[in-house]
Each structure stands twice: as C-alpha cells, then as structure tokens.
Amino acid sequence: MLTPNARTADQSDAAPLFAALGDETRLALVDRLCAGGPLSIARLTAGSTVTRQAITKHLQILAAVGLVHDRWHGRERIWELDTARLDEARRRLDQISQQWDEALNRLKRFVED
Amino acid sequence: MLTPNARTADQSDAAPLFAALGDETRLALVDRLCAGGPLSIARLTAGSTVTRQAITKHLQILAAVGLVHDRWHGRERIWELDTARLDEARRRLDQISQQWDEALNRLKRFVED
DNA sequence: ATGAAATGCAACTATTTGGTTGCGTACCCT
DNA sequence: AGGGTACGCAACCAAATAGTTGCATTTCAT
Structure with missing residues (x-):
C-alpha cells in the first residue's frame, strides 16, 4: 500500500530480539x-x-524469542539453536541493516546536494 | 592463523550494541x-x-555505543546518526549472522551424514 | 535398591533500568 | 530587558533483571 507513514514494517518487534542478544x-x-x-x-x-x-533462565529468555528450543533426552534437557527461527532472525537483521543503509544513502545524497 | 579455538573474534563487544538496540x-x-x-x-x-x-537518557545510551553523536547549534542539541559507526555496526551484524550461517551449515551437514 | 547426576521450582537479594518531577541555566527574539 | 524555548542536573521511584541458595524430583548406573 505504501502509505505516507509506512516506516518500520517488519522491524516492529525487533527490540525483544536485540534485547535477548544484548547480554x-x-x-x-x-x-x-x-x-x-x-x-x-x-x-x-x-x-x-x-x-x-542462571544459565537455565538465560536459555528461557532465548527461547522466548525463538532463538533456541529444548528437547528432553532421559534426564538431560538438550538445548539447540532453532535454525529456522535463527535464519529468520538473521534475515531480519540483514533487512534492518539494509533499511539503515538505504536511509543513510538518502541522507548522504541530501548532504551532498 | 586459524587456531583450533578461533571463535568470536570481533563479536566480543557485540552485546552492548545489541542491548542498546534492545529497547x-x-x-x-x-x-x-x-x-x-x-x-x-x-x-x-x-x-x-x-x-x-527520558529521551535524553536513551540518546546517551545510543551514544555510548557510538550509534549517534550530538552537536550544539545555539540552544539546541542536535543528534544525528553516526554514519561511520553505524556502518561499522551494520557490518558487524552481517558478520555475526554470517558466522551463524556457516555454523548452521556445518550443523546441517553433520545432521545429514 | 541406592546413590549420584541432571534438572525444576520457589524464595530471596542486589543492581540496573526506564521513567518521573523539580529546578536551574543558557539562549533567542521582540 | 524580559519572556519563552531548549536544555542540563539531581533526586527519586517502581519494575525488571541477573544472580543466588535451598530443596524436591526424576533418571541413570552400579
């Protein structure tokens, strides 16, 4: 639709992801x-x-944003990266950085005029 | 040098950056x-x-990781993105995601054997 | 069967964080 | 000169965070 006020479409909930990684x-x-x-x-x-x-709590925080998930194996709780979600997260990071990149280029062009 | 234990070279101080963005x-x-x-x-x-x-405090947090910087103009304090540092941050994000990507591919190959 | 290993759950603590209010100062404009 | 605007500084507050300890439960191995 490209409304005048389109901004930040997909990065809306990026903050919790960054926060989870910010430790x-x-x-x-x-x-x-x-x-x-x-x-x-x-x-x-x-x-x-x-x-x-403490480690358990951190793992739960990572799980809350979908970066990891767990699986029981006997008396052990095995944690692993959630590859699908992680890839999604990676793409989101790329997307945000690209957004920044484009905006910065616009700013540069503006300054250089 | 590719030492056996090479991991995490440049992402050592990535956490504060993520933390700054995690709000x-x-x-x-x-x-x-x-x-x-x-x-x-x-x-x-x-x-x-x-x-x-509150805004001032948030700007100072962003400034602490080099994402923004300020400049006085009369009685106004003008804040702007620090393009150099931001670009650096962007590259770091790309780098980390690439690291993840490679590791995930290794994991996939391992699982598929 | 019994002890050690791996974990969960709950309570508690200290520090950090995100936010506020109040007041003082510097600057611009008429 | 004087009022409004833009801001800094400091004290304060509530909630979230990162961590702990203590104890119970499940599971494995001997």
Whole structure:
C-alpha cells in the first residue's frame, strides 16, 4: 500500500530480539550452541562463571524469542539453536541493516546536494 | 592463523550494541534519525510518549555505543546518526549472522551424514 | 535398591533500568 | 530587558533483571 507513514514494517518487534542478544552470557550461549551443537544445561554451565539456574533462565529468555528450543533426552534437557527461527532472525537483521543503509544513502545524497 | 579455538573474534563487544538496540524507544529513535536526519531533543520528544529527559537518557545510551553523536547549534542539541559507526555496526551484524550461517551449515551437514 | 547426576521450582537479594518531577541555566527574539 | 524555548542536573521511584541458595524430583548406573 505504501502509505505516507509506512516506516518500520517488519522491524516492529525487533527490540525483544536485540534485547535477548544484548547480554554477554546469552551471546556466549548462542555462540557455544552455534559451535558445539546441541548441549545439555550441565554442559552449557561448565565453563561458565554463573550457576546452572542462571544459565537455565538465560536459555528461557532465548527461547522466548525463538532463538533456541529444548528437547528432553532421559534426564538431560538438550538445548539447540532453532535454525529456522535463527535464519529468520538473521534475515531480519540483514533487512534492518539494509533499511539503515538505504536511509543513510538518502541522507548522504541530501548532504551532498 | 586459524587456531583450533578461533571463535568470536570481533563479536566480543557485540552485546552492548545489541542491548542498546534492545529497547522499543531507542529503536524508534534510531528509526526517526534514520528517516528524518539530524533532529533536536525537543523534535525527537514530540510524538513520543515519554518525557524529554527520558529521551535524553536513551540518546546517551545510543551514544555510548557510538550509534549517534550530538552537536550544539545555539540552544539546541542536535543528534544525528553516526554514519561511520553505524556502518561499522551494520557490518558487524552481517558478520555475526554470517558466522551463524556457516555454523548452521556445518550443523546441517553433520545432521545429514 | 541406592546413590549420584541432571534438572525444576520457589524464595530471596542486589543492581540496573526506564521513567518521573523539580529546578536551574543558557539562549533567542521582540 | 524580559519572556519563552531548549536544555542540563539531581533526586527519586517502581519494575525488571541477573544472580543466588535451598530443596524436591526424576533418571541413570552400579
């Protein structure tokens, strides 16, 4: 429809995603799941400075924005990156950065006139 | 050098950047500065639900990660996107998403074996 | 069957965060 | 000169956040 006030269509709920990533511990968790594949809470806790319960909470926050999901395997709760959602998130990041890029180019053209 | 444990080189301080973007109000500010060019605090406050002081604080948070910077013009404090840093941030986002992408592909290959 | 391992749940705490109000100051304009 | 406009600074507040500890539950392995 391209209404005059179109702005920010898809990035409307980008803030919670950024917020979920805006923590060192959580970013490290994403990192480890990225590099190491599915891991149990105990595994993820080992090497971390914080307690298992803290790790659990962080994982739940990541799950709330769909970046990870869990699966039970015996007495272990295995967490893994949600590849579909993660890819979606990646595309959203690209999209936002592209929006910024376009806007910046417009600004540059404006300044250079 | 490609050491065995290379991971996360440049995304070390990505968390504060994500955190700065992880707030609706701040994301909206970035948005407005993106679309509308440099604006004063009063201008940025108009149309927002929160007070001028709140806006000021948010701008300072964005400034702390280098996304915006300010410049005095008479009695007005003009805020604008820091294009250089923003571009850097954009590239960092791309880089992280690419890292994720590669890791996910590795995971997929691993699963499909 | 029993003990250790992996986890959940709940209560509690301290710090950070997002926001406010009140008041003072600098600047512009008529 | 004097009033309105744009802003800073500081104190304050409520809610959210990141973390803890303590205890109960399930599951595995011997």
